[in-house]
Amino acid sequence: MKPLTAGPAHSASPLHGCSPSARRAGYGCRVRLLDRYLVRELLVPLGACLACFLIFWVGFDTLSRLEDFQREKLRLLDVLLFYWYSMPELLLTVLPVGLLLALLYALTNHARNHELTAIRSAGVGMWRMVAPYLALGLGFSVLLH
Numbered sequence: 001m002k003p004l005t006a007g008p009a010h011s012a013s014p015l016h017g018c019s020p021s022a023r024r025a026g027y028g029c030r031v032r033l034l035d036r037y038l039v040r041e042l043l044v045p046l047g048a049c050l051a052c053f054l055i056f057w058v059g060f061d062t063l064s065r066l067e068d069f070q071r072e073k074l075r076l077l078d079v080l081l082f083y084w085y086s087m088p089e090l091l092l093t094v095l096p097v098g099l100l101l102a103l104l105y106a107l108t109n110h111a112r113n114h115e116l117t118a119i120r121s122a123g124v125g126m127w128r129m130v131a132p133y134l135a136l137g138l139g140f141s142v143l144l145h
Helices: 020-025 033-071 076-085 087-112 115-121 126-144
Strands: none
Touching: 033 076, 033 087, 033 126, 076 087, 087 115, 087 126, 115 126
16 A cells, blocks of 8 residues: 655645756745845835825825816715726826835835845845846836836
């Protein structure tokens, strides 16, 4: 009688499906702790930038359209729905600038705390270090296109 097994020995590996060179290098298809940290440190200022830009944009746009809203006798709910439905168009305008400012803030904060030096001295290459930022930027580019 054969013993019960969970399948091939490599199927339980977190690197299953990755290239052999990625396995030899010690990183592969899984998201590393460093990647999650760098993305988290970018998403917090990105959320703040987007919120501030959208608040300013909606505020100034409301002031410029106030006479139109009053002439049409729109209620507050109607105005809120108008801006809710126009949010994708606003994000197309605001997201690239917000991402740029958030990236500058995150990288400046990393440099101020000497985290970039620590990452490089740990043996992580420059391209590997910026890979999460490039992936996030590419993802937002595809999302906006």
